[in-house]
Amino acid sequence: MHAVAQAHLVTASPAAAPATSGRMPATLDELWARVRKTPAGRVPQLGAALLDQGLIDAPTLTRALQRQASEQPHRLLGQLLVEDGALSARQVDTVLTELLGVPTVDPRLFVPEAEALRRIPRTIALRETILPLLIRDDTLVVVVPDPWDHTLLDELRFIAELSVAPVLAVPGTLVPMVTQAYAWAGAVGGPTPDGNDGNPFAQRDVHALAAELVIHDKSPEAPAISESDNTLVRLINTLISDAIRQRASDIHIETADAPCPVRIRLRVDGELLSYLEVPAGYRFALVARLKIMADLNIAEHRLPQDGKIDFARFGGPHIELRMVTVPTTRGLEDVVLRLLSGLKPMPLDAIGLRSGNLALMRSVMSKPYGLILICGPTGCGKTTTLHSVMRELNTDQRKIWTAEDPVEITQEGLRQVQVNPRLGWTFAAAMRTFLRADPDVIMIGEMRDEETARIAVEASLTGHLVMSTLHTNSAPESIARLLEIGLDPFNFSDSLLGILAQRLVRRLCVQCRVPQPLHADALDDLARQYVASGQSVGLTPDELVARWRHEHADAHGEVRLYHHHGCQACNGHGYKGRMGLHELMVSNDEIRRLVRRRAPAAELQAAALAGGMVTLRQDGIEKALAGLTDMAEVFAASNG
Numbered sequence: 001m002h003a004v005a006q007a008h009l010v011t012a013s014p015a016a017a018p019a020t021s022g023r024m025p026a027t028l029d030e031l032w033a034r035v036r037k038t039p040a041g042r043v044p045q046l047g048a049a050l051l052d053q054g055l056i057d058a059p060t061l062t063r064a065l066q067r068q069a070s071e072q073p074h075r076l077l078g079q080l081l082v083e084d085g086a087l088s089a090r091q092v093d094t095v096l097t098e099l100l101g102v103p104t105v106d107p108r109l110f111v112p113e114a115e116a117l118r119r120i121p122r123t124i125a126l127r128e129t130i131l132p133l134l135i136r137d138d139t140l141v142v143v144v145p146d147p148w149d150h151t152l153l154d155e156l157r158f159i160a161e162l163s164v165a166p167v168l169a170v171p172g173t174l175v176p177m178v179t180q181a182y183a184w185a186g187a188v189g190g191p192t193p194d195g196n197d198g199n200p201f202a203q204r205d206v207h208a209l210a211a212e213l214v215i216h217d218k219s220p221e222a223p224a225i226s227e228s229d230n231t232l233v234r235l236i237n238t239l240i241s242d243a244i245r246q247r248a249s250d251i252h253i254e255t256a257d258a259p260c261p262v263r264i265r266l267r268v269d270g271e272l273l274s275y276l277e278v279p280a281g282y283r284f285a286l287v288a289r290l291k292i293m294a295d296l297n298i299a300e301h302r303l304p305q306d307g308k309i310d311f312a313r314f315g316g317p318h319i320e321l322r323m324v325t326v327p328t329t330r331g332l333e334d335v336v337l338r339l340l341s342g343l344k345p346m347p348l349d350a351i352g353l354r355s356g357n358l359a360l361m362r363s364v365m366s367k368p369y370g371l372i373l374i375c376g377p378t379g380c381g382k383t384t385t386l387h388s389v390m391r392e393l394n395t396d397q398r399k400i401w402t403a404e405d406p407v408e409i410t411q412e413g414l415r416q417v418q419v420n421p422r423l424g425w426t427f428a429a430a431m432r433t434f435l436r437a438d439p440d441v442i443m444i445g446e447m448r449d450e451e452t453a454r455i456a457v458e459a460s461l462t463g464h465l466v467m468s469t470l471h472t473n474s475a476p477e478s479i480a481r482l483l484e485i486g487l488d489p490f491n492f493s494d495s496l497l498g499i500l501a502q503r504l505v506r507r508l509c510v511q512c513r514v515p516q517p518l519h520a521d522a523l524d525d526l527a528r529q530y531v532a533s534g535q536s537v538g539l540t541p542d543e544l545v546a547r548w549r550h551e552h553a554d555a556h557g558e559v560r561l562y563h564h565h566g567c568q569a570c571n572g573h574g575y576k577g578r579m580g581l582h583e584l585m586v587s588n589d590e591i592r593r594l595v596r597r598r599a600p601a602a603e604l605q606a607a608a609l610a611g612g613m614v615t616l617r618q619d620g621i622e623k624a625l626a627g628l629t630d631m632a633e634v635f636a637a638s639n640g
Contacts, residue, residue: 106169
């Protein structure tokens with residue numbers, strides 16, 4: 001029982017008004033109506049409410065009141081009734097909650113809303129034995145064991161970013177319903193106690209730790225937070241662990257002047273997602289803690305700094321994070337962490353190459369010497385594709401040297417080198433060294449200058465297979481770029497084997513993707529777009545439609561596209577993972593002739609299409625028809 005609550009209800013009069021209607025809400029709408037309804041006028045007294053609900057009779061109430069009047073110090077009526085055995089403490093609490101506007105519910109009657117469950121992580125719900133039920137008018141209705149636990153209610157408000165209305169459960173019903181509700185809805189907001197893979201940081205949810213910082217921040221007696229504060233240390237460790245679990249590639253920590261909080265976002269499948277906010281008072285300690293983990297200078301705030309965090313040193317998995325600090329305004333700093341070393345090379349047939357491109361790529365890779373380039377913008381998966389090629393070439397019969405900045409993916413059998421331009425150990429210097437170290441295959445992380453490109457071409461002409469990347473938009477543009485920086489067109493044309501341009505698109509979640517049949521007009525329009533995007537001379541739109549109906553039609557003869565929806569498996573995003581869109585230009589006599597006369601990219605594009613190249617847009621349309629992605633992703637990635 002709660003003395004604070006009962007202090008307002010210590011006496012009773014049989015003539016007092018009834019407390020409630022006596023019927024518990026049976027639907028979420030009824031519950032919301034009850035939550036919104038505040039007691040009108042004077043709050044009924046406890047004795048009257050107990051009589052109205054038939055929990056005690058008049059003689060029992062009279063005896064308790066007489067005892068209350070005779071005892072000193074003054075005793076609470078509810079306590080006296082419990083001591084006399086007339087009621088249980090739980091019954092008194094239930095009536096008190098009704099009188100104070102906190103309804104009692106049977107959670108077995110409700111199906112909690114998915115959005116309400118998503119607002120409160122499962123770890124916190126299990127730890128505190130609470131069950132979110134619904135969200136209305138920026139208010140989260142939650143079943144709690146103690147409606148007067150203000151610390152818990154403050155924590156829930158911070159985590160959910162909503163007002164919180166507590167309700168009480170019928171005795172014995174809350175604990176099993178919490179577990180069942182999260183199991184049914186799959187609303188996992190953090191690592192579960194029985195599924196943390198032995199990770200010590202998965203035992204506390206990051207939002208709960210952030211809530212502790214909020215409570216600390218609001219306390220006037222609390223000492224100033226430092227970079228060694230236990231809660232802050234656990235929050236950072238848990239944040240990194242959760243980013244690994246969510247397959248994030250980057251963690252963005254963005255500071256601002258008080259009272260604006262520190263914003264933390266994760267890049268998952270190429271998209272930045274809001275993740276957490278931390279009180280502004282911790283912005284300096286948060287950055288300082290990360291600098292300590294990366295062995296950086298915590299006193300330097302004016303210049304950017306680069307470093308690496310070996311997460312295994314702090315009890316986490318064997319993951320390395322590349323860290324960069326960026327000075328912003330008023331002495332503040334942002335931090336970006338890129339997760340490295342947890343990546344493993346993918347099989348070549350798992351990166352999304354269509355069957356025709358896969359066969360061509362393997363044919364090009366089988367050559368004993370020559371130059372293969374992978375091109376595309378930053379973050380399009382060029383390094384992943386290179387390592388997939390290396391994975392297939394990596395045999396005991398080949399010596400493979402790689403020069404990378406940084407080494408993001410490690411493979412046993414490769415001799416991998418981290419370049420360091422500050423020391424003069426550049427890609428060009430590494431190439432010259434490799435040529436004296438008896439290589440069969442050389443991989444260069446990026447062709448950034450004329451010297452590196454020239455040495456790569458010379459190496460490919462002297463019996464080595466050389467692979468590298470370029471930051472260009474298409475395969476034909478890559479040729480024009482390399483000629484512009486000063487490569488000899490005759491040597492380059494002889495060395496070039498092929499260029500693979502690529503983009504990344506998000507994969508549709510196969511658990512919740514929504515099919516939409518394409519009617520004849522829509523299918524014809526899509527075929528015209530396919531032909532126009534590559535100026536293809538191989539197929540007419542009608543022939544293309546006939547092929548699609550043969551390859552992609554369902555049992556009813558309909559060709560379908562798919563749209564994202566959202567479910568438990570994809571955390572409500574509708575997408576899960578990424579895949580590549582590719583265009584592969586393989587060198588032939590006509591392309592070599594055009595390179596030697598420095599033909600513009602448009603002529604090279606036409607020659608490549610005539611030779612059978614499939615454009616990025618065309619590859620994307622095929623993958624959308626196969627249900628792997630949607631057309632919105634294809635249009636955004638192919639940009640034209």
